[in-house]
Amino acid sequence: MATIRDLLTTGTARLRASGSDSARLDAELLLGRAIGAERTAVIAHPEAPVGADAAIAFEAALVRREAGEPVAYIRGVKEFHGLAFEVDRRALIPRPETELLVSEAEREVAWRLTSAPRPAGTPGLRVVDIGTGSGAVAIALASLLRARRMLPEVTILAVDCSADALALARENAVGHAVADTVEFVEADLLPVTERPFDLILANLPYIPSGEVDRLPVAASFEPRPALDGGPDGLTVIRRLVEALPSVLLPGGSALLEIGFDQGPAVEAVVAGLPGQWSCRIQLDLSGRPRLAHVERAAATRTGGR
Numbered sequence: 001m002a003t004i005r006d007l008l009t010t011g012t013a014r015l016r017a018s019g020s021d022s023a024r025l026d027a028e029l030l031l032g033r034a035i036g037a038e039r040t041a042v043i044a045h046p047e048a049p050v051g052a053d054a055a056i057a058f059e060a061a062l063v064r065r066e067a068g069e070p071v072a073y074i075r076g077v078k079e080f081h082g083l084a085f086e087v088d089r090r091a092l093i094p095r096p097e098t099e100l101l102v103s104e105a106e107r108e109v110a111w112r113l114t115s116a117p118r119p120a121g122t123p124g125l126r127v128v129d130i131g132t133g134s135g136a137v138a139i140a141l142a143s144l145l146r147a148r149r150m151l152p153e154v155t156i157l158a159v160d161c162s163a164d165a166l167a168l169a170r171e172n173a174v175g176h177a178v179a180d181t182v183e184f185v186e187a188d189l190l191p192v193t194e195r196p197f198d199l200i201l202a203n204l205p206y207i208p209s210g211e212v213d214r215l216p217v218a219a220s221f222e223p224r225p226a227l228d229g230g231p232d233g234l235t236v237i238r239r240l241v242e243a244l245p246s247v248l249l250p251g252g253s254a255l256l257e258i259g260f261d262q263g264p265a266v267e268a269v270v271a272g273l274p275g276q277w278s279c280r281i282q283l284d285l286s287g288r289p290r291l292a293h294v295e296r297a298a299a300t301r302t303g304g305r
């Protein structure tokens with residue numbers, strides 16, 4: 001019977017030959033899935049024998065990975081902001097860089113709730129995640145706010161134009177026990193009937209169409225509308241920014257994930273909005289521009305006593 005070491009050695013060699021630049025890690029994760037154990041157990045017990053069924057499952061996973069399929073789709077799970085999300089080809093695999101959007105959203109909600117306490121009976125702070133995909137942003141935010149006991153003061157809507165993605169997002173919301181907190185709606189950007197929001201979050205597609213075909217093969221397994229942002233990558237984001245005057249409350253903020261070179265273009269669209277707006281571009285942990293903070297000035301009182 002083959003051992004963990006035997007299967008890792010041959011699996012790593014095969015994945016490296018197929019072009020994976022993380023062959024050893026991939027093999028450990030896929031073997032862990034096949035034997036029903038964490039990667040740490042795979043690393044800790046190289047002499048352990050692997051049963052026939054697990055070896056067959058590992059072989060099937062290797063074949064999928066050799067064809068370029070992302071490890072997350074093969075395992076059916078991706079860790080994001082400390083939570084495990086169910087993932088499959090219905091939606092984009094959540095990326096580590098998007099964790100910044102969640103952290104900033106949590107900070108923004110906490111600041112709004114603590115700096116200006118809402119009188120009893122006031123409707124909750126209205127937050128929307130546009131282009132929710134697997135639900136990662138909305139669900140991670142809801143989980144964080146629940147831990148801080150802030151959830152009762154917030155309503156969270158999650159929107160996507162893909163019915164398939166929303167089905168997956170609803171499954172994830174059930175898995176993380178926030179299905180009664182996050183409302184999921186199918187719409188193009190925002191349902192027309194929705195009232196304006198205090199906080200808008202969006203990781204919409206922002207890769208220029210011409211670059212999508214040049215992405216690593218793993219991206220070809222993901223839904224193209226989740227990646228393709230049109231000729232300059234900003235088609236969908238520009239539409240959202242132009243709609244902000246009618247969907248964002250005075251004093252509200254929109255946090256938009258963008259490509260590293262798209263800050264000036266987004267700032268230019270914001271500069272053309274009617275009324276008073278500001279736009280600040282935040283860098284991610286690797287020092288690249290990643291998040292546009294778009295803020296609408298609070299309404300100024302006219303007249304008075």
Ligand SMILES: C[S@@+](CC[C@H](N)C(=O)[O-])C[C@H]1O[C@@H](n2cnc3c(N)ncnc32)[C@H](O)[C@@H]1O
Binds near residue numbers: 095187189204206
């Ligand atoms: C880059 S993915 C992000 C998914 C998820 N928010 C995340 O961070 O993992 C973009 C998502 O936006 C959705 N989308 C694209 N255009 C949209 C539109 N016009 N209205 C609503 N959703 C849209 C796609 O279906 C996809 O799920």
